[in-house]
Amino acid sequence: MTAIHAPPAVRSLELDAGFGSVCKVLRTRSTYDCGKKNRADELHSTLDFVMNEIAIQSAATRWVDDHGECLYRYALVRVRKPEVAEDLVQETFLAAVRGYQSFGGRSSERSWLVGILKNKIVDHFRKLGRETSFTDMEFLSDEFSEKFVPIGFWNHDVGPHEWKPEPDEVMHRAEFWQVMRDCLAKLPEKIRAVFTMREMDSVPSKEICATLSITDSNLWVMLHRARMALRECLEINWFDTPAGGTA
Amino acid sequence: MPDEPYNPSPIDNPSVLARRNWWQTMLVKFIGKHTPKCREMVRILSQSMDEPLPLMMRIKKRLHFLICCWCQRYEEQLRYMRRTARQFPEHADEASDVPFSIEMRERIKEKLAETPR
Numbered sequence: 001m002t003a004i005h006a007p008p009a010v011r012s013l014e015l016d017a018g019f020g021s022v023c024k025v026l027r028t029r030s031t032y033d034c035g036k037k038n039r040a041d042e043l044h045s046t047l048d049f050v051m052n053e054i055a056i057q058s059a060a061t062r063w064v065d066d067h068g069e070c071l072y073r074y075a076l077v078r079v080r081k082p083e084v085a086e087d088l089v090q091e092t093f094l095a096a097v098r099g100y101q102s103f104g105g106r107s108s109e110r111s112w113l114v115g116i117l118k119n120k121i122v123d124h125f126r127k128l129g130r131e132t133s134f135t136d137m138e139f140l141s142d143e144f145s146e147k148f149v150p151i152g153f154w155n156h157d158v159g160p161h162e163w164k165p166e167p168d169e170v171m172h173r174a175e176f177w178q179v180m181r182d183c184l185a186k187l188p189e190k191i192r193a194v195f196t197m198r199e200m201d202s203v204p205s206k207e208i209c210a211t212l213s214i215t216d217s218n219l220w221v222m223l224h225r226a227r228m229a230l231r232e233c234l235e236i237n238w239f240d241t242p243a244g245g246t247a
Numbered sequence: 248m249p250d251e252p253y254n255p256s257p258i259d260n261p262s263v264l265a266r267r268n269w270w271q272t273m274l275v276k277f278i279g280k281h282t283p284k285c286r287e288m289v290r291i292l293s294q295s296m297d298e299p300l301p302l303m304m305r306i307k308k309r310l311h312f313l314i315c316c317w318c319q320r321y322e323e324q325l326r327y328m329r330r331t332a333r334q335f336p337e338h339a340d341e342a343s344d345v346p347f348s349i350e351m352r353e354r355i356k357e358k359l360a361e362t363p364r
Contacts (some may be wrong), residue, residue, distance in 0.1 A: 002308075025290050031255075044254075047265055057359070057360065060356075060359050061359070064352055064355050064356055064359070065269065065352070068347055068351075068352060068355065069340045069347040070336075070337065070338075070340035071339075072345070072347045072351070073339040073340055073343050073345055073347070074339030075337045076334075076343070076345055077339060077342070077343070085284050086351055086354075086355075089355065090355050090358055092358065093355060093359055094358070094362055097359060097362075110337055114336045114337055117336070118336065148285060148286045151284065152284025152285060152286040152287065153279075153284060153285045153286075153315070154285045154315070154317040154318070156260070156317070158319035160317050160320040160321050160324060161320075162320060163320075163323070163324055163327055167327055167330045167331050170331065171331065171334050171338065174338075174341035174342070175340045176331075177335065177338045177339070177342035178341075178342050178343070180265060180331065180332070180335060180342065181335075181339075181343055182344040193301065196332075198297070198338060199328065199332040199333070200332045200333060200335055203300065207299040219297075220290075220293065220297065223288050223293055223296075223297065224289070224293040224294070225364055227293050227296075227325055230291070230328060231321070231324055231325075231328065233342050234328070
């Protein structure tokens with residue numbers, strides 16, 4: 001077997017992460033190709049392959065450092081169980097490495113990775129949906145009656161206030177995201193699953209119904225209650241507070 | 248027609264149409280009578296985030312908004328929540344301080360290195 005000395009460019013990369021696996025692949029490829037091709041050609045293509053592998057491996061290591069925390073914390077908001085969240089993040093990175101060729105830098109690395117994670121989460125809920133019935137009677141029966149006067153108009157004293165600042169501005173405020181996370185955490189688990197699939201993962205409503213085996217009207221009731229509750233919570237804990245309102 | 252038991256337009260009502268004079272009162276009453284009540288309207292608004300409303304309902308919604316700035320705000324806020332919620336995942340690291348431990352990092356890197364593609 002040919003001993004391959006990595007050129008300086010390769011050596012300068014951080015090799016520790018994937019070098020073992022690269023060598024394994026290399027060994028299989030060289031024995032397999034031996035004798036079939038011109039030696040120089042073979043070496044050349046193998047080296048290309050190795051360089052590519054190393055580039056992906058070192059990129060993957062960097063992703064874990066740069067985006068792992070964000071993905072893990074997001075997964076945790078969605079599934080609550082740390083071990084499930086870790087699995088989802090791991091699967092995301094594995095899928096990212098496999099699909100690296102298809103990522104042409106069209107979006108930022110983070111939104112690409114988040115996109116993969118969102119799909120993994122939907123798959124997770126799909127499995128979960130078959131096991132549990134998606135209704136939460138106590139929460140769903142809350143009619144927010146204090147919000148409306150008996151004939152059905154808003155009670156003007158407690159109707160929606162104006163929300164300032166604009167979305168583009170709050171997106172740069174860590175406190176806003178904290179409030180949103182806390183408010184989401186207050187929703188019952190299944191309602192939250194439905195709401196986050198619809199509003200965070202942008203899954204079409206038909207698909208959510210199919211995924212969780214629920215009816216359209218059931219979904220609408222759940223989404224309506226979730227939106228009502230989240231709106232209320234955001235208003236009280238962010239928009240009506242000095243932190244939010246005076247920004 | 249008997250007067251409604253609740254006056255939907257207090258003096259500081261910021262809606263476009265409020266009971267500021269005789270003909271506005273007539274108009275407000277008419278629109279109030281022929282469009283869904285707010286309790287129903289918020290349900291319809293939520294549903295409109297998931298599938299398009301029929302034309303008649305879209306017209307009624309517009310008319311209702313003339314007399315009810317609260318429902319109008321409600322709709323704006325539904326869009327506000329959607330817009331921000333979609334951005335949430337990419338800002339999830341700012342939203343909490345749950346540690347992403349070194350061990351977990353290493354476990355994932357190890358798994359990445361040893362899994363064949």
